Amino acid sequence: MSQSKSGCKNAQAEFSRFAKPLVDEALAHAAQGEPSPDDFHKLRVALRRLRTLIWAWRPLLGRKFADLERAYLKRPAAAAGEARDWDIAISLLGDEQTKPDTERLQTARRDARARASSTLAAADLKHALREMLRRVNRELNTSPRRTPIKCLARERVRAARRALRKRMRRAQRANRGDYAPWHEVRKGAKRLRYLLEFFQPVLRRRESRRVKSLRRLQDRFGALNDAVATEHLLGQHREVFADAATADAALAALKRERKRRRRAARELLG
Incomplete structure (x- = not known):
C-alpha cells in the first residue's frame, strides 16, 4: 500500500489491524501447557506492544479508558517477567565461584514459573484480550470525529x-x-x-x-x-x-x- 493511501485511512478503523496480530501472538505463547522461557519472553513483548498501541490511541480513547486497559495488560506481563527473571540471573552468574546451588535454583525457577502460569490461567487471557479488543473498538467507533x-x-x-x-x-x-x-x-x-x-x-x-x-x-x-x-x-x-x-x-x-x-x-x- 502506498504511503498516501495508507495515510488517508482513519485511525479509529485501523486500531484492530495493528492490535489483532499482537493479541493472537500473546495467546499463542500463553496457551502452552508448560510455557518455556522463550514463551514467557515473547508473551511479555506482545503485551508491551499492545500497551504501546493503546497509549498511541489514547487521544481518541480518553486517558482514563486507555490507562485502565493498559493497567490490565501490565499484570500478566509482570507475572511472565517474574519467571523470566530467574533465567536472566542464571545467565549473569557464569563464574563457578558465584553459581547458586543447582537444586535450590531449579526449585526457585519452578516455583516462579508455577506462579506465573497460575496468574496467566486466572487472567483468562483468551477471553480477556478479545474482550479488550471489542471494548476499544466500541469506544473508537463512538468517537464523533475521524482522525x-x-x-x-x-x-x-x-x-x-x-x-x-x-x-x-x-x-x-x-x-x-x-x-x-x-x-x-x-x-x-x-x-x-x-x-x-x-x-x-x-x-x-x-x-x-x-x-x-x-x-x-x-x-x-x-x-x-x-x-x-x-x-x-x-x-x-x-x-x-x-x-x-x-x-x-x-x-x-x-x-x-x-x-x-x-x-x-x-x-x-x-
Whole structure:
C-alpha cells in the first residue's frame, strides 16, 4: 500500500489491524501447557506492544479508558517477567565461584514459573484480550470525529520523543544509586521504537533510520536493568546459594557488573 493511501485511512478503523496480530501472538505463547522461557519472553513483548498501541490511541480513547486497559495488560506481563527473571540471573552468574546451588535454583525457577502460569490461567487471557479488543473498538467507533492515521502517528511519535528526551535528562541528574530514572529511559526508548515500527508506512523515511539508535539505547539500558534486577532478586533469595560466602561473592560480582553496565549506558545519555 502506498504511503498516501495508507495515510488517508482513519485511525479509529485501523486500531484492530495493528492490535489483532499482537493479541493472537500473546495467546499463542500463553496457551502452552508448560510455557518455556522463550514463551514467557515473547508473551511479555506482545503485551508491551499492545500497551504501546493503546497509549498511541489514547487521544481518541480518553486517558482514563486507555490507562485502565493498559493497567490490565501490565499484570500478566509482570507475572511472565517474574519467571523470566530467574533465567536472566542464571545467565549473569557464569563464574563457578558465584553459581547458586543447582537444586535450590531449579526449585526457585519452578516455583516462579508455577506462579506465573497460575496468574496467566486466572487472567483468562483468551477471553480477556478479545474482550479488550471489542471494548476499544466500541469506544473508537463512538468517537464523533475521524482522525487520519498519519496525523495520529506523527503526533504520538513526537510526544514519545519528547518524553524520552525528558527521561534522559532526569537520568543524567539522578543520584548514583537511583536507577528508577534509568529504567524509565529504557521504557521510553522501547515505546518510541515500537511506534516507529508500527507507523513506518505513514511516517517520513528519516524516522525509520532512528530505530537502529533506539535499539542500541534499549539494549544498553536493558542490560543495566538486568543487572540491577538480578542483584535485587538474589539479594532477596540468598537461600539459593550453598552458603553465605558464595552469596556474598555473587552479589559482589553483580555489583561490579552493574557499575560497568551503568557506565556503558551513561555514554548514550550525551
